Amino acid sequence: MATEWDTLAGFLDTYAVLFRIVGLVVAGFLLNLVLRMLIKRVVARVVRGVKKTHKVDDTMELSSSPVSAMRSVQRARTLGAVLNNAATWVVASAVLILVLAELGFSVTALVASAGIIGAALGFGAQSLVKDTLNGLFMIFEDQLGVGDVVDLGMAEGVVERVGIRVTEIRDVSGTLWFVRNGEILRVGNHTQDWSRVVLDLPVPYTSNIDQVQDLLLAGAQAFAQSPEWRRKVIEDPEVWGVQSVSAEAITLRLVVKVRPGEQWAAQRALYRALKDSLDRQHVDIPPLNRMVVDNRDSVRFAKLSPDTDD
Secondary structure (H helix, E strand, O other): OHHHHHHHHHHHHHOHHHHHHHHHHHHHHHHHHHHHHHHHHHHHHHHHHHHHHOOOOOHHHHHHOOHHHHHHHHHHHHHHHHHHHHHHHHHHHHHHHHHHHHOOOOHHHHHHHHHHHHHHOOOOOHHHHHHHHHHHHHHHOOOOOOOOEEEOOOOEEEEEEEOOOEEEEEOOOOOEEEEEHHHOOOOEEOOOOOEEEEEEEEEEOOOOHHHHHHHHHHHHHHHHOOOOOOOOEOOOOEEEEEEEEOOOEEEEEEEEEEOOOOHHHHHHHHHHHHHHHHHHOOOOOOOOEEEEEEEOOEEEEEEOOOOOOO
16 A cells, blocks of 8 residues: 555656646636636626616617717727737746746746847837737727727728737728738727718709708708618708819718718718609709710710819
């Protein structure tokens, strides 16, 4: 019996370091899992609180709710993704240092050496540091969030993930763009606070401008009061007046302020509503094309912009 205990004790002594290393790795994995679960619960609690406050079952319904509610959900999810990445890096670094200590390396000397090496390689790794810092500032300043439609210059689309180093953008054709945070010099956010539909409508040059403006405004107001758009239009529609004049047409500008992210659907629906309104009053939109005769055998059609003078 004593011999068996001695054998087991010798086995444990021989592989004690290996067991401790495996224990550290497992503990690190479990700690990372627990941190992720806690972050997920915090994010879920924020989302549930917003949905409960605004009495909705799905965050998609928040598009018709106050803007701050949708921003709270987006920011909570974005910060949750960033904190998950940060927790993984911190836990992995701590486990690596502890494992090296178990293997007999001098952790103090290792950390000091790593500091010296890090300083020496600072110029080479400055792009990584720039990516990380820029990503953190974008999150904390609420420049963008998961679900926002943004224009980053090199890519435009819906933000699917904001990481420590890379932001993922899905464009309208379905392409997923990976944009380094350090390369983002400007952020155009199409879905923050509010949006505006801007329509430039050409009408015949001989039209009575006041009458046409009243007709467009009445059609836009009817659109804004429709059941589908009543809660999505923030302010009353406005006709800003004449935008340009050409020999063929006068272009009038109509604007409608809507909730963020609704401008594209509102633009399509408003075009349809104005078309029906103009048809009822028998107002035709002039064709902005001119037939140009180059010679007796060829005819060319040129599209005229509203700013064309002749």
